[in-house]
Amino acid sequence: MRFLNVALAVARKDLRAELRARELLPALAQFVVLALIIANFAFDLDLVSGPRMSPGILWLVLVFAGLVAFGRAFAAEKESGSLEAMLLTSAGPASIFAGKALASAALLVACEAVLLPAMAVFLGSPISVAVVATVLLATGGMATLGCLFAALAAQTRARELLLPVLALPIWVPFVVVGGKAVQAAMTGQSLTALPLSGQPLVILADFDILFLVVASLAARFVLDD
Amino acid sequence: MTAAIRADGLVQRFGALVALGPLDLELATGKRLAVLGSNGAGKTTLLRILATLARPAAGRLQLLGLDARQERERLRARLGYVGHHVGLYPALTALENLEFFATLYGLGRPESAAALALVGLSSRVPRRVEQLSRGQQQRLALARAVLHRPELLVLDEPDASLDCDGYQLLGQLFEGRTVVMATHDATLARQVCDSALLLQTGRDAGDPWSWHSGDPSRGVARVGVS
Numbered sequence: 001m002r003f004l005n006v007a008l009a010v011a012r013k014d015l016r017a018e019l020r021a022r023e024l025l026p027a028l029a030q031f032v033v034l035a036l037i038i039a040n041f042a043f044d045l046d047l048v049s050g051p052r053m054s055p056g057i058l059w060l061v062l063v064f065a066g067l068v069a070f071g072r073a074f075a076a077e078k079e080s081g082s083l084e085a086m087l088l089t090s091a092g093p094a095s096i097f098a099g100k101a102l103a104s105a106a107l108l109v110a111c112e113a114v115l116l117p118a119m120a121v122f123l124g125s126p127i128s129v130a131v132v133a134t135v136l137l138a139t140g141g142m143a144t145l146g147c148l149f150a151a152l153a154a155q156t157r158a159r160e161l162l163l164p165v166l167a168l169p170i171w172v173p174f175v176v177v178g179g180k181a182v183q184a185a186m187t188g189q190s191l192t193a194l195p196l197s198g199q200p201l202v203i204l205a206d207f208d209i210l211f212l213v214v215a216s217l218a219a220r221f222v223l224d225d
Numbered sequence: 226m227t228a229a230i231r232a233d234g235l236v237q238r239f240g241a242l243v244a245l246g247p248l249d250l251e252l253a254t255g256k257r258l259a260v261l262g263s264n265g266a267g268k269t270t271l272l273r274i275l276a277t278l279a280r281p282a283a284g285r286l287q288l289l290g291l292d293a294r295q296e297r298e299r300l301r302a303r304l305g306y307v308g309h310h311v312g313l314y315p316a317l318t319a320l321e322n323l324e325f326f327a328t329l330y331g332l333g334r335p336e337s338a339a340a341l342a343l344v345g346l347s348s349r350v351p352r353r354v355e356q357l358s359r360g361q362q363q364r365l366a367l368a369r370a371v372l373h374r375p376e377l378l379v380l381d382e383p384d385a386s387l388d389c390d391g392y393q394l395l396g397q398l399f400e401g402r403t404v405v406m407a408t409h410d411a412t413l414a415r416q417v418c419d420s421a422l423l424l425q426t427g428r429d430a431g432d433p434w435s436w437h438s439g440d441p442s443r444g445v446a447r448v449g450v451s
Contacts, residue, residue: 002331009328013314013321020316020353081310084278085369089329090302096329224297 003098006091010099014073015106024072025110028065032115035061036122047124054125055182059175061115062108062135062142063168069107070146071163073100074154083154087224097147097219104150105143112139130185130201137204138178141211145170148215151222177203227290229254229377229403230275235284237270237427245270245427246284252420254376257404259414259421267427268407269309269381275405276306276379289377289403302330304377305370311362312369315355319346319365322354323372330373340368344394359386364394371398380406384413392416 018024039057043049077083086096112135119125146167153162181200228251236246245267252258260268273279274286277297286293291300313322323337341347344364346357354362363386370378383395383406395406396417408414414421422429 006329009325013317013325016321017314017316079310080314081308081312082314083312084306084308085312085326086329088276088278088301088304088306089326090298090331090373091329092298 003092003095006095007098007102010086010096011102011106014100014103018103018107024069024107028068028107028111029114031065031068032061032111033118035064036115036118040122045123050123051125051186054119054123054186055179057123058115058119058125058135058182059179062112062138063171063175065111065115066108066142066146066171067164067167069111070104070143070150070167071153071160072150073104073147074151075159078154083223093220093223094216097151097215097223100151101143101147101215104147105139108139108143109136112136126186126188128185131182133201134178134181134185134204137201137208138174141204141208142171142174144208144211144215148218148222151219173207174204177207227254228252228287229256229289230258230405231285231287233285235271235274235281235286237267237274237279238282243427245274245424246281248284248427248429250422252403252405254403255401256420257399257402257406257418259411259418260405260407260424261409261411261414261421262424265426266424268424270427271424272306272379272381272405272407273308276304276308277301278306278308302373303375304379305373305375306379306381307363307366307370307383308381311366313354313362313365316353318351318353319357319361320350322365323368326369326372332373336372340372341365343371343398344368345390360388360391363387364391367394367398376402378402378404378406380404382407382409384408384410 036057039045039053043053045053074083077086087093116127116131116135120127149163149166149170153159153166156162177200181204230250230252232248232250234247234249237244248271260271262268270279274281275288277288277293277300280294288300289303293300314325317325320337320341323340324334327333327337341350344367346361346364346368349357349361354365357365363383367383370380378399384392387394392413395413399417404418406414406418
């Protein structure tokens, strides 16, 4: 119960600060729209090729938006000394980490709330429950791992360089499984018909649980040197 | 009287640089120690070790009767720390900041309001931290440090940006607590502390009388460091 209280307090604090300061959300929304415009011209998309290319564009935009969103999660706290202040409380590092990951995931979900409708408008990509569920499940795991590496990178000087180097390879499973699932959902295929050992949503949920456990165990060592 | 702090042969290294020690230190419960010294003398390094934020490269440290290496979490619930950075959230109000940290300590709203009143910021409740002066932010950081009624206070230049009333506030906050405080103000050290430790290139440099910040008459005595 205390774990949950602390995690929710950390997430609430991060989101409240972001809503007031508006440092990240407008930049992310702008990035999403610009990325779609660039993709539109770079791939010379039309009504036929647009929906076909959509899954790839979706994951590219999500991955890079994620790097921006997660990169700031711990860097700002580290610079201001508030991370130390949090760690000096009796709250455990794992609960603090969970709260940060929750807030970062919420930011990425806000990004997706702009991205998916924008893709539907600009590229004619269909939005379905399967697409939304896939993206949300991938977001959970990506946020967990992204925040873990962001916390690690925040301890170094080259944090902007280190985060993509660490996070991108580990996000590959989400992109592979999520990419196939979104591709199938957007072309009207059943997700159960995919050549994956199990349903992609179940696999993504498994990844989420696995990485959540790993990140919770690693949080103490990453946050508190 | 039991020792609140007992350090034997504390050493801290950053690469090849020995930033602190070897240093022995003992401070009785309820006593207040001022750590003096020039920039780079090792004051912050020592304080970060005492606050359990850094692990020493060598040596043993006992705080409040607990081993600082083994019992870090239990210790943290009993100590308060203010570092160089205030460690507050600029977009949140003064009260929201304290309420957030109160939740992390497992405390509630009344404790936050009481801590805010203690540092004289009750009238600044609706203001965001970014709208407060540096001195008021420092007061708020001090309020956060005493929110959970710690037995040991570790403060890195708590007098930074504080006005004259702020000096009195420090005296108030120190009541009944063991305090280790780094400062460049020897007069303040003499006013609010029982003893002083002079650091020079990470080592105990002996008689703190020898240290002054410009004016030799502002030296402090080394009292009661046993």
